[in-house]
Amino acid sequence: MTEETNPAGDELPQPVVHRRRLGASLIWLVPILAAVVGLSLVVHSWMQAGPSITISFQSAEGLDAGKTTVKYKNVVIGKVTHIRLSPDRSQVLVKVALDKSAEGFARADTRFWVVRPRIGLGGVSGVDTLLSGAFIGADVGTSDETRYDFKGLENPPAVTYGAPGKSFVLHAEDLGSLDIGSPLYFRRVQVGRVASYELDKDGKGVTFTIFIDGPYDQFVTRSSRFWNASGLDVSLGANGLKVNTQSLATVLAGGVAFQDPAGPHDATPAQEGASYRLFDDKATAMAPPDGPPQYIRMRFDQSLRGLAVDAPVEFLGINIGRVVSITMDYDAKRESFPVTVGAVVYPQRLGRAYDKLVAQAQEQNGSPDLAPIMGKLVAHGLRAQARTGNLLTGQLYIAMDFLPKAPKVAFDPTVRPLQIPTAPGSFDKLQEQLAEIVDKVQKIPFDSIGKHLDQTLADLDGTLKQVNGQVLPEFKGTLKDARRTLGTTDNALSPDSPLQQNLQGTLQELQRMARSLRVFSDYLGTHPEALIRGRKSDPAPSKPPTEAQPSKQGSKP
Amino acid sequence: MSALPRADELGLIGCHVCGLVCRDGHVHDQACPRCGARLHRRKSASASRTWAWLITAFIFYLPANLLPIMRTVSLGDVDDNTILSGVVELWVKGSPDLAVIVFTASIVVPMLKFLVLGTLLVSVQRRSMWAQRQRTMLYRLVEFIGYWSMLDVFVVALLTALVRFNVLSQVEPLPGVVYFGLTVVATMFASMSFDPRLIWDSRDNDD
Numbered sequence: 001m002t003e004e005t006n007p008a009g010d011e012l013p014q015p016v017v018h019r020r021r022l023g024a025s026l027i028w029l030v031p032i033l034a035a036v037v038g039l040s041l042v043v044h045s046w047m048q049a050g051p052s053i054t055i056s057f058q059s060a061e062g063l064d065a066g067k068t069t070v071k072y073k074n075v076v077i078g079k080v081t082h083i084r085l086s087p088d089r090s091q092v093l094v095k096v097a098l099d100k101s102a103e104g105f106a107r108a109d110t111r112f113w114v115v116r117p118r119i120g121l122g123g124v125s126g127v128d129t130l131l132s133g134a135f136i137g138a139d140v141g142t143s144d145e146t147r148y149d150f151k152g153l154e155n156p157p158a159v160t161y162g163a164p165g166k167s168f169v170l171h172a173e174d175l176g177s178l179d180i181g182s183p184l185y186f187r188r189v190q191v192g193r194v195a196s197y198e199l200d201k202d203g204k205g206v207t208f209t210i211f212i213d214g215p216y217d218q219f220v221t222r223s224s225r226f227w228n229a230s231g232l233d234v235s236l237g238a239n240g241l242k243v244n245t246q247s248l249a250t251v252l253a254g255g256v257a258f259q260d261p262a263g264p265h266d267a268t269p270a271q272e273g274a275s276y277r278l279f280d281d282k283a284t285a286m287a288p289p290d291g292p293p294q295y296i297r298m299r300f301d302q303s304l305r306g307l308a309v310d311a312p313v314e315f316l317g318i319n320i321g322r323v324v325s326i327t328m329d330y331d332a333k334r335e336s337f338p339v340t341v342g343a344v345v346y347p348q349r350l351g352r353a354y355d356k357l358v359a360q361a362q363e364q365n366g367s368p369d370l371a372p373i374m375g376k377l378v379a380h381g382l383r384a385q386a387r388t389g390n391l392l393t394g395q396l397y398i399a400m401d402f403l404p405k406a407p408k409v410a411f412d413p414t415v416r417p418l419q420i421p422t423a424p425g426s427f428d429k430l431q432e433q434l435a436e437i438v439d440k441v442q443k444i445p446f447d448s449i450g451k452h453l454d455q456t457l458a459d460l461d462g463t464l465k466q467v468n469g470q471v472l473p474e475f476k477g478t479l480k481d482a483r484r485t486l487g488t489t490d491n492a493l494s495p496d497s498p499l500q501q502n503l504q505g506t507l508q509e510l511q512r513m514a515r516s517l518r519v520f521s522d523y524l525g526t527h528p529e530a531l532i533r534g535r536k537s538d539p540a541p542s543k544p545p546t547e548a549q550p551s552k553q554g555s556k557p
Numbered sequence: 558m559s560a561l562p563r564a565d566e567l568g569l570i571g572c573h574v575c576g577l578v579c580r581d582g583h584v585h586d587q588a589c590p591r592c593g594a595r596l597h598r599r600k601s602a603s604a605s606r607t608w609a610w611l612i613t614a615f616i617f618y619l620p621a622n623l624l625p626i627m628r629t630v631s632l633g634d635v636d637d638n639t640i641l642s643g644v645v646e647l648w649v650k651g652s653p654d655l656a657v658i659v660f661t662a663s664i665v666v667p668m669l670k671f672l673v674l675g676t677l678l679v680s681v682q683r684r685s686m687w688a689q690r691q692r693t694m695l696y697r698l699v700e701f702i703g704y705w706s707m708l709d710v711f712v713v714a715l716l717t718a719l720v721r722f723n724v725l726s727q728v729e730p731l732p733g734v735v736y737f738g739l740t741v742v743a744t745m746f747a748s749m750s751f752d753p754r755l756i757w758d759s760r761d762n763d764d
Contacts, residue, residue: 012569012579013590014580015570015579015580015590016593017588027605027609027610028605028609030609031609031612034613034616037616041620067635067636133634
């Protein structure tokens with residue numbers, strides 16, 4: 001090539017000039033584009049980022065920074081970004097980045113708790129977290145106040161906001177075996193649960209908040225009765241052994257049941273937050289209202305072993321109250337130790353009788369005070385008795401009955417509390433009678449009877465000895481003789497004995513004689529004349545018929 | 558002019574495709590009269606192009622490292638990993654060798670490229686005459702290792718395709734890996750658009 005051989009020559013070709021195609025500055029579009037993409041990412045993540053909140057928990061068990069999610073209705077609304085200890089090391093502070101859409105969760109009354117697999121007596125929950133790890137559950141509040149610091153719940157809340165249903169308040173004397181989440185039963189259908197409980201300010205009771213799911217909340221009426229259906233209610237009282245339970249789950253985990261009382265009642269559905277008393281058991285819950293209690297006192301002169309506080313007080317078989325105190329007293333005059341029993345009675349439990357008594361008292365004294373009427377009743381023989389309610393356990397109860405034969409006693413209607421005169425219990429009478437019987441039995445002269453019996457027995461012994469020594473040997477000899485006689489008899493009867501042979505000969509003779517007699521009578525039958533003429537000589541014997549065939553006879557052998 | 562002559566000084570220009578030597582018209586957009594390929598003394602606007610690609614790569618490098626690149630689901634346990642957290646996890650879980658490899662391929666190499674190309678560009682633009690030979694070697698190194706920086710992308714692609722045991726375990730790619738791929742592509746473009754001859758363009762140093 002010429003160009004190659006002459007590099008410095010002027011014949012080198014001139015390059016062709018083309019139109020300019022692409023400005024070099026256009027390349028800057030690429031980083032601008034990248035910057036736009038990067039910026040959009042930043043903006044997007046900034047837009048996505050919701051508020052950052054801090055939740056404090058007792059423990060960070062199962063929580064993992066960067067992994068654990070916050071869920072509401074199982075929708076992820078945020079993520080745990082940091083976990084650290086609180087400055088005083090008593091708690092774990094979990095920092096959560098909420099999504100933009102979950103901004104509304106940063107409210108003052110939003111609740112957070114850790115969802116872990118829970119296996120309790122009431123059931124199993126959160127099984128899905130076994131594999132996926134724990135997550136933080138959230139329940140959005142309704143407050144308008146924004147907040148970024150929360151105290152996490154250690155247990156899932158029993159009631160979530162916005163759930164249909166109503167809350168009510170129960171008052172009880174103690175917690176029993178109830179707990180947060182304990183089920184609530186209406187006709188043995190679970191309709192709600194215990195949401196929370198707290199001690200009363202004065203420490204004299206426990207107040208529960210319960211939640212009844214809709215639509216069952218309508219079954220709670222103004223007159224509903226709530227009772228503790230917890231555990232296995234085994235009561236061994238004067239009424240005998242009683243086992244009561246709502247369901248197998250409540251036996252283990254406890255629960256509350258409610259129902260309207262039988263009979264006419266106010267069936268208006270209760271208002272939200274209505275307050276009720278939590279009874280200890282169904283029977284007391286269903287009992288009609290007791291009305292104001294009255295305190296009475298009784299003095300017993302006998303031992304009250306088996307009488308316990310809470311033992312029933314019955315009036316003509318109707319339970320009208322219970323024993324509240326049993327104290328011992330000393331009577332210096334009689335030098336005895338009477339037992340004073342205090343009891344609370346609810347006169348309204350007498351029903352219509354009570355109404356009539358009150359009316360009568362009103363009529364006679366101008367006041368509904370029953371004390372004067374009590375005086376009359378005592379004059380008619382009203383007495384309190386400690387009776388045995390259960391022979392097996394010896395439990396006592398107080399029975400108020402009319403004993404017309406009871407000795408008269410003075411009754412002071414002005415003494416408070418009312419003093420009810422007592423009478424020895426029926427069992428005590430039985431004991432007295434038994435004692436009398438024992439006395440009589442004791443009077444029997446067992447000693448002399450024994451002596452006589454002894455002598456008689458000695459006599460009998462002598463007699464028996466005599467029998468043994470004298471009678472028995474003789475009896476033995478007699479028996480020997482008898483055996484000998486029997487042996488002789490046996491010999492006489494044996495086939496080869498002379499007696500037998502003689503007898504046989506005689507019998508043969510007799511047989512022969514009978515035969516000749518028959519021959520004779522036969523002969524006489526055919527020859528009656530022989531009686532007169534005598535016997536003819538025998539005719540020649542006729543020829544035997546076999547003689548005609550001798551060949552045949554001979555051929556036989 | 559004690560230095561050795563260059564084509565530029567002689568008013569010559571060579572075609573990159575067919576090797577034809579022409580007179581340099583000193584105008585833009587000249588083309589080879591024989592094969593029609595574009596003629597240029599140096600790659601046109603090499604420095605600015607390289608800068609542009611380098612900046613692009615750097616911009617993409619941020620989300621590539623900040624966003625998770627891979628999601629590992631095993632028995633319901635979801636684990637999102639960025640490049641760095643993956644390296645840390647590998648190290649902690651007892652494969653430091655793998656951690657080193659991944660760290661080198663995903664962190665060291667791109668950073669090295671940024672540094673080297675940046676240094677080259679700055680030195681070229683300042684017409685520095687410092688260590689020209691070594692700088693050329695650096696450039697060759699960058700070109701060479703550029704092919705190997707896709708390691709992370711390959712790992713994620715392979716794992717995603719291979720680990721598909723539904724509930725037992727599963728690997729999903731996440732947006733970070735896309736940005737990482739873009740970073741690698743952009744750095745490769747940057748190193749391609751850099752003209753190493755620029756290193757030698759500074760005058761009076763041709764000995």
